[in-house]
Amino acid sequence: MRNQMTCKEHYKMYKQGKIWVFAGIFTASMLLGVVDSQTVHADTTADTTAVSTTADTPSTSAKEVTISTDKAATTETDSDQTTESSSREYANETATTNNVDNQNATTSSDLAETQHDQTTANQPDTTANTVTTPDKSTIANQDSTTETADSAVAETTKGTTTSQRVAESTSQVKPRMASLRSSQVTTTPTAASAVVTPTVKAAESTIDQWMPNKTLQQWILEALNNSSWSTKPADVVISDASQITQADMLYLKTLDIGVNKTTYIDGKTSFSLEGLQYATNLTYLNLMPSLNMKPYTFYGDITDISPLSTLTKLTFLQLAQNRISDITPIAKLDKITYLSVVYNHIADFSSLNAAQYTQALSIGAQFITQDLVYIPKTGMYAMVNPVKAPQGWTMTMTTPKGAIGKVLMTSPNGTVQIFWNGGTGSMSNDAQTINYQMERDQIEPGQTYNPWATVYPNLVVLPYTYYMDSQFSFKDSQGNATGDAPVNLMTPYIRAEAAANVTVKYVDGQGKQLADPKTLTGFMNEPYTVTAATIPGWALDKTEGATSGTFSADAQTITFIYKEAVSTVTVHYQDDQGQTIKADTAVPGQVGQPFDIAHPTIAGYTYQRTIGDAQGTYTETPAEVTFVYTKDAVTPPIVTPTQKVTVTVHYRTADGTTVAPDQIITGNKGDRYETTPITKNGYQLVTTPANATGTYGDQNIEVTYIYAATDGTGDTGQPEQPDKGKPGKKPGQQPGKQPGTTESPVTGGAPAGINQGVKTQSTVITAPSRYSAAQLATKSVSNQHSTTLPQTNEKATTPWWGVLLLALTGGTFVGHKWKREN
Incomplete structure (x- = not known):
């Protein structure tokens, strides 16, 4: 039973050898649309394209040392000036001749003691040499020698030991080890002579740059290696001037050129002190030249003492017998108690406070020679007094009856200048004015008579014979004479008749006055020189008349003609990287007028800062200003796509x-x-x-x-209106056609018997209608069905053929089964 229930039978729907029949039937059924009888329409797809949019320092600079140029020396004589190179050569030769061998420490120390202990050998005579009678008599009170000594100040540190000096320097100067100078140093603590090989230091300017005076370099070298004058440690060896650094200058405590050195070069070239400003620990400084050095000049050539203004620890300063004319650089060195500047060219001492110099203040024996002045024929002349006493002192003035002599060289080359007095003079009570009455007419050139020929056989002939001579003596705060030799003031003069005036005018190109005119007065043959005035906003264009000449009996006019002075301010526009972001602009304006330049707004940038002055006054020199901007962050713009x-x-x-x-x-x-x-x-x-x-x-x-x-002839297929009154024809019937039918157009290539495009029948309207002809045409068209596929022109096939085939197949199957069962 189980077998019967589970047994399966397989029935073939075809007989052997008939496979092709059923295969053909199945294929035909599928092709004829058995499954779906719906008419197929071609699909139209719109292409869509998607678019995607995409938005697009400092290196360490080397130390710089500024070298100041020596000031021009005052001309003392009319002798031909030698070249500076030969002067330097002579100075170097002198330094070489006077160089002391410092290899022997005992000798150097003894020399230092000798120099400090001298009391009379190297000090000048403070008594002025004057001619007492105008009739060429011998000089009264003539000393046989001009060398007398100022009192010397004992060195307070003389008794200190070397170890004490080294210990003292430790708190002031950071000692350098010998390894900084030499890569190989052989030293024995108890040995007197250590072998040291110096090395050249890198990354520092050489001594020639910050101390150009070779003679001064040698003096510094000697002082550094003198244990009495320097706090340099023993293990720091400096054997050549080229090794000296600015830091080494701090070791110096004393510098004394002594009895065998001079600051003289040629009487014209300045002896530079540049570099001494670094020796800020100096307490004792003596720069008075020796009279024992050839060519035995009385005056040295120091003219500029501004480097000494930094030596704030100085207590002793000796600057006698030089050519100094300005004392103000040392006026604020308030620790100096001993100061000697005798035998220089200083007239104004008002910057000094006499009370400060408790040990000594020696300022006498100054020789000041002024330029030529023209005075009236009457000989009366009032002059502003250039001589000023120190604070706390007063002064008096006298007129020598003979002459004032100025010694230039000592024996054996004794040389002198003689300034013969030509009249008398007196000083006002406030010491501001000197009133002269000159009696002698000028004689040019100066006289050759020398009343001091026995002592000073060499006479330097001056360009003029007679001078307005004055001598000034000082009194201290107690009214006591200071004992200094007088300050000597000599002014050459020429008595002359008054000349016509010289008028100076300042106008523009149209003759309009720009400044008040000036009138110059003078004497016959007196030279004059005029210069154009500076007028804000105007520049000199041309000049009419001689700007230099001599006064004469005829009036003279000098006209300076100006034009507007125009200047510019160039404006730069840069980013913070220094790149130009906008073209430069030039803002012109008249010199002297103000300007105020505002930074502009630049698209894409934000103003940051200004380099230079955007506000100011136009000057003759064009100015520049730079506006610096930072670039704004770029934010891609929001793009709204076009709809x-x-x-x-x-x-x-x-x-x-x-x-x-x-x-x-x-x-x-x-x-x-x-x-x-x-x-x-x-x-x-x-x-x-x-x-x-x-x-x-x-x-x-x-x-x-x-x-x-349409039917191809323009007929739209609309029904015609019924014919009326025509016998033998029904309304709407066309001849030769059966009532109730219309012809169907046949598309070429279609199978016979298959209609394409329209229905096989169309209703013919034969009765009156409530529609108009156009409406009827529209309804007629709307009742038609298209059988042609759009765009492909394919024809629809009826599905009934497939149904018929399936029915036949099914009937055959059923009949066959029935037959077998029966």
């Missing part, structure tokens, strides 16, 4: 049958669009839509053209 609107154009019949493929046109919102109908055989345009042309809006637009089918 695209689609217009779809349909070409259809009234029942929706497609006549032609749709056309799609696109555009931007707000743009105009325009569509056109098409022409196609078998169809005629019936309706043109109202929106065939228009403007793209927010929504997509559909435009539909309505067509009606």
